[in-house]
Amino acid sequence: MNKLDDFKAVEKIPGNLSRREFLKFCTGVAATLGLSSMAGVRIAEAATSGNRPPVIWLSGQECTGCSETLLRATHPTLESLILETISLDYHETLSVAAGHQAEAARQASMEANKGKYILVVEGATPMKDGGIYCKIGNKTMLDHVKESAEHAAAIVAVGSCSSWGGVAATSPNPTGAVGTPEVLPNKTVVSIPGCPPNPYNLLATILHLVTFKKLPALDDIGRPIFAYGRLIHENCERRPHFDAGRFAMEFGDEGHRKGWCLYKIGCKGPETYANCPSVLFGDVGSASWPVGTGHPCIGCTEQGVVFEKSIHELAKVENLTPPTLFPPIVEERGTGVTPASAAVAGGVVGAVVGAGAVIASKMGQEPATESDSD
Ligand code: SF4
DSSP states (O other): OOGGGGOOOOSSOGGGOOHHHHHHHHHHHHHHTTOOHHHHHHHHHHHTSSOOOEEEEEEOBSOSHHHHHHHTOOSTTHHHHHHHHSEEEEETTTOSOOHHHHHHHHHHHHHHTTTTOEEEEESBEEOGGGGTTSEETTEEHHHHHHHHHTTOSEEEEESHHHHHOGGGGSTTOTTOEEOHHHHOTTSOEEEEOOSSOOHHHHHHHHHHHHHHSSOOOBOTTSOBHHHHSSBHHHHOTTHHHHHHTOBOOSTTSHHHHTTOBOGGGTOOGGGOBOOHHHHOSTTSOTTOSTGGGTOOOOOTTSTTTTTTSOTTSOOOOSSOOSOSSOOOOOOOOOSOOOHHHHHHHHHHHHHHHHHHHHHHHHTTOOOOOGGGGO
16 A cells, blocks of 8 residues: 555645645655655645644735735645645735734734744835835834744745845845845744745745744755755756757747757856756646746846846856867757757757767767767
């Protein structure tokens, strides 16, 4: 019997999934977190235990894109999984209540759930002139964040604006906008940057908290390592083309149509840490992330890259790996392939050719060409 079949205590599966689909999903979350399949069972039990942690979701200087990405998620009912795993007590866009009623709901939830609720902050917080440039219910965002954080069990900064200031904090930053960690220097703030962030990473963080009663391991700027531990460049399906020296030189050219590497048209994947190539966005196919669809990564999870570095500027390649000698760029056969399939299919050849070139150059030989591998 499959170990997942041991899990019987599910009365209500969130998100209209079948029991097996739900268990598979939780096992996938466990794998994303770097845990075993048995941890998936524990996550499933915790998610269906009925102990939904209250969440207070504040919105400051933002475009509501982070909430939108949650609601528009097309992973199987991901938004339902999140909304049924937590009790969303306060959210300015999604709350039925408005005005004084909404503010009263936030106060009531904080009072009733002292030390138990999760505070999620979306958007930057202006600090200049006492924070008057963003007010909700006649109170500054600065006061809302400080007040709501005081008795929170965990604090999550969702999106790049909340993580370090994002768009609002770009020069000349007229409102003195900062990220949530800067507003709360003495608190642990989990940052889930992205513009928008992947809702799967928010769900995995919440499920980790609900299941193991602690935060996942974080890097030195508060990002969960399971999601931000690797460069996009490390897992990109176009990476073999980079190694083989095959680059799109402009949008729509032959290399772009064939799915070659986007580095020379501004891809910031080599200096951006995120799991986009492995988690993707939505469940709509293997190309459902910017690079997969032919757009260079803009480095939206990386402070100092997105909103600050022009798209035409070349990325700093953090881990320069072989080849030391590029193989000749040769014509690929066949037409009518999608960029993504060309990236994958061509990439296999590219990896072989690229590796062959490096080995050959080290041995003082001429590198092999694609026709040699036929
Ligand atoms: Fe790296 Fe970007 Fe090229 Fe992918 S498309 S291999 S992330 S430079």
